[in-house]
Amino acid sequence: MSLLQVDGLSIHFGGIAAVNAVSFAVEAGEIVSIIGPNGAGKTTLFNMVSGLYRPSAGRVLLDGQEVTGAPPEALARRGLSRTFQxxxxxxxxxxxENVMTGCHLAEGGGTLGGWLADLLHLPASRAVTRASRERSLALLERVGLADLAGRDAGALSYGQxxxxxxxxxxATTPRLLLLDEPAAGCNAVETQEIDDLILALxxxxxxxxxxxxxxxxxxxxxxxxVVLDRGTRIAEGPPETIINHPEVIAAYLGGHGRIEREARYGASA
Known part of the structure; x- marks a missing residue:
């Protein structure tokens, strides 16, 4: 059973199909990429999978359980987390502090008991905060930012x-992580750091x-x-299949084959 199963997912805005009957699966330990020209529906698809948009049709299953249209906080409790473009x-x-906000679910945030413990500064609340701080520091070490833990986030570079x-x-302890353009705007060194992190995860x-x-x-x-064009899946498969797929080449560049050059030499699509 796949960790994530997307079956026939569709959404319409004003009668226009932004995403049309898209299906794919993601296994544990697998990196699945959604690509396509600008306006292909990639982020819209992400927003349906992560609960920001409710699909017009289709299903999303997480570890075999249907979660179609579930709100983001419910999906986070089930092990799905994401970043944003x-x-x-x-x-x-x-x-x-930014990372510690991601520990909110593990702290029992949102429950009456959790609120009261925080308001009254009970020992249990202090212990939970210490645990969250330690976990957050470990995660900062994991992504190479531990030495910047006390710095304001606004002082960081874009890649950081x-x-x-x-x-x-x-910090939400996900089993499935959705990354929306994690290297956008990054230089070559920052992109390599993010590459290495994704592969390690x-x-x-x-x-x-x-x-x-x-x-x-x-x-x-x-x-x-998985390749989208105007909301429709036009191809899927391993990289060596996609790179020479005629419909993919045509969707990106009208058949000129630039996608292969980009894959080899590193230009952005």
């Missing part, structure tokens, strides 16, 4: 902020669903690739 970082909080978002997503058994325009990164990291 546009950074969602608390700029005025420290790097450590991208890794901070990944650390915060990992998958190597530890984390399932990763990736949207990324950097074709070199996609071809290097992916076990499986």
């Amino acid at each position: 546009n950074l969602q970082v608390f700029q005025q909080m420290t790097v450590l 902020l991208k890794r901070l978002e990944i650390a915060r997503a990992l 998958a190597g530890e058994g984390l399932a990763i669903l990736l949207v990324e325009h950097d074709m070199k990164m996609v071809m290097r990291l992916s076990n499986h690739i």
Whole structure:
């Protein structure tokens, strides 16, 4: 049984099919990339899988249980976490505090008992906070930001902020991590750092669903690739199949074959 199963997922906006009957699966420890030209429906698909949008049709199953349309917080409790194309970082909080916000679910946040313990500064609350702090520091070490734990997040470089978002997503202890353009805006060194981190996480058994325009990164990291064009899946398979697929080449570049050059030389799609 696949960790994530997407069956016939569709969504319409004003009568227009933004995503049309898309299906795919993600296994534990696997990196699956969603690619396609601008406007292909990649982020919209992400938003349905992660509970931000309710599909018009189709199903999302997480570990065999249907979670179609479940809100993000419910999906987080089930082990699904994500980052965003546009950074969602608390700029005025420290790097450590940003990651600690991701520990909210593990702390019992949102329950009456949790609120009362925090308000009254009970020993149990202090112990939970210490545990969250230690876990967050370990995650910052994991993404290479431990030495910046006390710095305001707004002082970080763009690549560091991208890794901070990944650390915060990992704080929810996910089994499935959705990464929406994790290397967008990063230089070559920052991109390599993110590449290495993603590969390491998958190597530890984390399932990763990736949207990324950097074709070199996609071809290097992916076990499986799903290609969208105008909301429809036009191809899927391993990188060596996708790179020479005629419909993929036509969708990107009108048949000129630039996708292969991008995969080899690293230009963005």
